[in-house]
Amino acid sequence: MTSLGRLLFGSAMATLAMAQAASAETKLNALFMSQAAYSEADIKAMTEKFEAANPGVSVDLEFVPYEALHDKIVAASGAGDDGYDVVLFDVIWPAEFATRGFLTDVTDRIPADYTEQVFDGAWTTVEYGGKRYGMPWILDTKYLFYNEEILSKAGISAPPKTWNELADQARTIKAKGVLEYPLVWSWSQSEAMICDFTTLTAANNGKFFEEGAPVFTVGGAKDAVSFMKATLDEGLTNPASREYFEEDVRRVFSNGEAAFALNWTYMNALANDPAESKVAGKVKVAPAPGVDGKSVASSVNGSMGLGIPSNSPHADEAWAYISFLTQKEIQEDYSKLSLPIWKASYDNPKVTEGQEDLIAAAKQSISVMYPRPLVPSYTEVSDILQKNIHEVLLGQADVDAALAAASDRVKRIR
Amino acid sequence: MLGRRQLREKWFLLAPAMAVLALITLMPLANTFWLSFTDTRISALPTPTHFIGLENYIYALTDPDFQDALFRTLYFTVVSVGLEGVIGVAIAVLLNQQFKGRTLLRALIILPWAVPTIVNAVAWRLIYHPDYGALNSMLYQLGFISDYRSWIGDPMTAMHMVILADMWKNFPLVAYVALAALQTVPGDLLKAAAVEGASPWKRFWSITLPWIAGPLMVVMVLRTIEAFRVFDIVYVMTGGGPADSTKTASFYVYQEYFNYLRSGSGASYAVLVAGISAVMILGYYAAARRQSQGGAA
Numbered sequence: 001m002t003s004l005g006r007l008l009f010g011s012a013m014a015t016l017a018m019a020q021a022a023s024a025e026t027k028l029n030a031l032f033m034s035q036a037a038y039s040e041a042d043i044k045a046m047t048e049k050f051e052a053a054n055p056g057v058s059v060d061l062e063f064v065p066y067e068a069l070h071d072k073i074v075a076a077s078g079a080g081d082d083g084y085d086v087v088l089f090d091v092i093w094p095a096e097f098a099t100r101g102f103l104t105d106v107t108d109r110i111p112a113d114y115t116e117q118v119f120d121g122a123w124t125t126v127e128y129g130g131k132r133y134g135m136p137w138i139l140d141t142k143y144l145f146y147n148e149e150i151l152s153k154a155g156i157s158a159p160p161k162t163w164n165e166l167a168d169q170a171r172t173i174k175a176k177g178v179l180e181y182p183l184v185w186s187w188s189q190s191e192a193m194i195c196d197f198t199t200l201t202a203a204n205n206g207k208f209f210e211e212g213a214p215v216f217t218v219g220g221a222k223d224a225v226s227f228m229k230a231t232l233d234e235g236l237t238n239p240a241s242r243e244y245f246e247e248d249v250r251r252v253f254s255n256g257e258a259a260f261a262l263n264w265t266y267m268n269a270l271a272n273d274p275a276e277s278k279v280a281g282k283v284k285v286a287p288a289p290g291v292d293g294k295s296v297a298s299s300v301n302g303s304m305g306l307g308i309p310s311n312s313p314h315a316d317e318a319w320a321y322i323s324f325l326t327q328k329e330i331q332e333d334y335s336k337l338s339l340p341i342w343k344a345s346y347d348n349p350k351v352t353e354g355q356e357d358l359i360a361a362a363k364q365s366i367s368v369m370y371p372r373p374l375v376p377s378y379t380e381v382s383d384i385l386q387k388n389i390h391e392v393l394l395g396q397a398d399v400d401a402a403l404a405a406a407s408d409r410v411k412r413i414r
Numbered sequence: 415m416l417g418r419r420q421l422r423e424k425w426f427l428l429a430p431a432m433a434v435l436a437l438i439t440l441m442p443l444a445n446t447f448w449l450s451f452t453d454t455r456i457s458a459l460p461t462p463t464h465f466i467g468l469e470n471y472i473y474a475l476t477d478p479d480f481q482d483a484l485f486r487t488l489y490f491t492v493v494s495v496g497l498e499g500v501i502g503v504a505i506a507v508l509l510n511q512q513f514k515g516r517t518l519l520r521a522l523i524i525l526p527w528a529v530p531t532i533v534n535a536v537a538w539r540l541i542y543h544p545d546y547g548a549l550n551s552m553l554y555q556l557g558f559i560s561d562y563r564s565w566i567g568d569p570m571t572a573m574h575m576v577i578l579a580d581m582w583k584n585f586p587l588v589a590y591v592a593l594a595a596l597q598t599v600p601g602d603l604l605k606a607a608a609v610e611g612a613s614p615w616k617r618f619w620s621i622t623l624p625w626i627a628g629p630l631m632v633v634m635v636l637r638t639i640e641a642f643r644v645f646d647i648v649y650v651m652t653g654g655g656p657a658d659s660t661k662t663a664s665f666y667v668y669q670e671y672f673n674y675l676r677s678g679s680g681a682s683y684a685v686l687v688a689g690i691s692a693v694m695i696l697g698y699y700a701a702a703r704r705q706s707q708g709g710a711a
Contacts, residue, residue, distance in 0.1 A: 189657060310458050380673070394569055414473070
C-alpha cells in the first residue's frame with residue numbers, strides 16, 4: 001500500500017468508527033438566532049460545556065436571522081423526527097404556538113421554587129393559558145443608550161428622565177450644531193419598530209387591546225406614534241431610521257453619529273468595545289424614559305425562551321440541554337451580551353462588575369416591562385401595525401387615519 | 415392513422431412519463447386547488463377542516479391591500495420585463511456585431527444572470543445603502559445629489575430600485591436568447607434591403623425583429639411568469655416595505671401560509687397568482703399567433 005493509500009484507508013476507517021460512535025449517541029437539533037443577545041460564539045461555548053458534561057448527547061446548532069425564526073419553527077413542525085429538538089422563541093409567540101400545539105407543555109418539568117427565583121417578566125415569555133411552554137432564557141428589553149461626550153458638548157449634564165426632556169435635549173444638540181440628527185431608531189417596517197412603539201406606548205400608559213378589541217387608536221398608543229412622527233418632522237430623528245434594524249442603530253450610534261438610541265442589552269458591551277465602536281467608554285445606559293404624570297420609566301418585554309417542539313423525539317435530552325443553558329451559573333458566566341433571568345444574579349459581582357450602570361438600569365426596566373399584545377394572531381396584528389405606522393412615519397397618512405385603518409384591518413382578522 | 419395496436423403501444427409508452435407528471439405536477443396542483451376552498455390551518459393538533467366554498471377568494475379579492483399588491487406586482491412585471499426586453503435586444507444586437515473583444519464581452523454579460531437571486535439582492539441592498547452605499551457615493555461625487563438618500567427606504571423610489579436590481583440580473587437571459595436568434599437572420603436579406611435603400615432602423619424593425627420574434631416571445635413569457643410571482647429579491651431587499659410599497663402578490667401567499675398559518679387561505683392566494691400568470695401567458699400566445707399569421711399573409 002502506498003503512503004497515500006494508507007492515509008485514505010486510515011481516514012476511511014476513522015470516519016467509519018466515528019459514524020458508529022455517533023449512532024450510539026443522541027443528536028439534538030437546536031435552533032437559535034444570530035442577532036442581538038448571546039453571540040454565536042457564546043452559544044457554541046455553552047454547548048461545548050454541555051456536551052462535555054453529558055457524554056452521549058451532542059447538539060447540532062443552527063443560527064438564523066430573527067426574521068426567519070418563526071417560519072423555521074412552523075415549517076419544521078411538519079418534519080416529524082427530523083425537526084428541531086430545542087428552539088429559541090420570542091415572547092410574542094407562545095399564544096400562537098400553544099394553541100397550535102407546536103411546543104411541548106413543560107409546566108411539570110420546571111421546579112416549583114424557580115417561580116420565585118426568576119423574574120415575572122421572564123415567565124411571561126413562556127406562559128399561555130396558565131401553562132409553561134419552555135424556560136425563559138434571554139431577559140431583554142430596550143434601554144436608552146446615550147453618548148456622554150455629545151451631551152456634555154451640548155452643555156447637558158444629566159440624561160433625560162422623560163421623553164419630552166429627551167426631545168428637548170435633542171433640540172439643544174441639534175441647535176448647537178453638535179449633531180445633525182441626535183436620535184436613531186430601528187423603525188424599518190419590522191418587529192423592531194413595534195418594540196420601539198411599544199416602549200413609547202408603555203411610557204404614555206397606552207393600551208393595545210381591551211376585551212379583545214383594538215384600542216390603540218386613542219390615548220397612549222396614539223401619543224406614541226405622534227411622538228415618533230414629531231421627532232422626524234423636527235429633524236431630531238435620523239430619517240434613515242425608517243429603514244434601520246437594531247444592528248444599523250448600533251452601527252450609527254457606535255460611529256458617534258447619534259446622541260441617543262434605544263437598543264437591546266447587547267449594545268452595551270459592543271458599543272463600549274473599542275474593536276466594535278468609535279465611542280467606547282463614552283456610552284452610558286439608562287432605563288428608557290417615562291412621561292410626566294404617567295410613568296417614571298418605560299420598557300418593552302423583549303425576552304425569549306427555549307422550548308421543545310412537540311415533534312421532538314428527544315424531549316428528555318432536550319430538556320437537559322435547556323436546563324443547562326438557563327441555569328444561573330451559565331447565565332452569570334455569559335452576562336455581557338444578555339442578562340440572567342435570575343433575580344439573585346443582579347447582586348452577584350460577577351454579573352455587575354464593569355456594567356454597573358446597565359445593572360442599575362435593568363433593575364428598573366425589568367420591573368416595568370410591558371408586553372406586546374398577547375393574542376394568538378399577534379404576528380398578523382404586528383404586520384398591520386407595522387404597515388400603518390410606517391405610513392405615518394413616511395408622511396403618507398396622518399396618525400388618526402392610519403391607526404383607524406389598522407384597527408379596521410385588525411377586526412377583519414380571521 | 416394509427417392502428418389499434420399502435421395506439422395501445424403509444425399509450426403504454428407514454429404512461430410512465432404521464433404518471434410521473436401527474437405525481438409531481440397535477441397532484442400538488444389539485445391539492446392546492448382543493449385547499450383553497452377550505453379553512454385548513456397549519457397545526458400540530460388535530461383540527462377539523464371545513465369546505466367553505468369561495469369564502470377565501472372573496473376575502474382575498476375584497477381586501478384593498480391585496481388589490482394594491484396585485485397592481486403593484488403588475489407594475490413590477492410590466493416595467494421590469496419590458497426593460498429587460500428592450501435592453502436585452504439592444505445588447506444582443508451590439509454583441510452580434512464584429513468587434514475586438516466580442517467573445518470576452520459575450521462571456522462577461524452572462525455573469526449577472528449566474529449570480530443567485532439572494533446574493534444579487536444582498537449586493538444591491540448594499541449598493542443602495544443610505545449611509546455607505548455605492549450609488550449614493552457615485553451620485554454625490556458626480557454632483558447629481560447634494561445629500562445621501564434613502565433609496566429603498568423611500569416609498570417613491572423603493573419599487574424602482576428593486577426593478578433595477580431585478581433587471582440587472584435578468585436582462586442577460588433575454589440578451590442571450592435574442593443573440594442566438596439574431597445569428598439565424600439571413601444576411602442576404604439584410605444586404606438586399608440595404609441595397610434597396612432601407613435605413614438600418616427600418617431593416618431592424620422590418621426584418622430583424624420579426625425574425626427573432628418567436629424565440630423572443632418564449633423568453634418574454636418565461637420572464638413574465640417569473641416576474642409576476644416575484645418574491646425572493648423583494649423579501650431580501652426590502653421585506654415588502656417601506657409601508658408595503660414593494661409588497662407583491664406572492665407575499666400574501668407566504669404570509670398567509672407561514673406567518674398566519676392559514677394554509678387554506680394561502681392556497682387561494684397561490685391559485686389567484688398562478689391564475690393571473692396563466693391569463694397573461696395566454697395573452698402572449700394569442701399575440702404570437704396573430705403575429706405569425708400576419709407574417710404568413
